[in-house]
Amino acid sequence: MEGSGTKLVVTLVGLALLAGGASWIYQYETTHRATEFWGPEVATLIARPSQVEMRQFEPPVVGTESLWLPGALGAPQDLSRVRGMVHLRRVLFGDKNYVWDQPINLVEVTWRWRLEFAANNRRGLIVLADDFATIGRLDGEQHRLHAANCQPMAETLQQYFSAIGLGQDDGPASTGE
Secondary structure: OHHHHHHHHHHHHHHHHHHHHHHHHHHHHHHHHHHHHHHHHHHHHHHOOOEEEEEEEEEEEEOOOEOOOOOEEOOOEEOOOOOOHHHHHHHOOOHHHOEOOOOOOHHHOEEEEEEEEEEOOEEEEEEEEOOOOEEEEEEOOOOEEEEEEOHHHHHHHHHHHHHOOOOOOOOOOOOOO
16 A cells, blocks of 8 residues: 555656646747847846836837837836736737748838836837837847738737827826736
8 A cells, every 4th residue: 555655656656747748848939039039138128027017109210120219218108017917918928920931121110119027127029010010129139120920910019008098198107006
């Protein structure tokens, strides 16, 4: 009888390790392209608790490939504690939310929104097109804009930002848990 308890514990530990490994592989397979797109610095700021601000380009910026996006920025809206921020962070890592094989012609994109994720004297800048169908990462070291087609999540982004009082309506953000 004593041996059966040991076998049960070993079996349960084995199953736990197997399930953990399968979970890790699944997570990697469903998020690795997006994580590579964001880069280690920005991905860390998106994934972990950080200050999040959203600003609007006034006027919207059309057709640029540079970090130095011309145009003024509107007043910052603190989104750090806005309802749904955890879900937004998660959505940004889903590979299925992007069309990876479709190149972006940056000259045709109208950038309207800038999200800034900041923590520990580091910051990551993300820009969103006016229709939420294109998203970009601003590379602060090389002063370049890296963009991806995010059409699969465009409607969700538009609904989310409208629901919290941003987006096309430009009202104040509501907070909540």
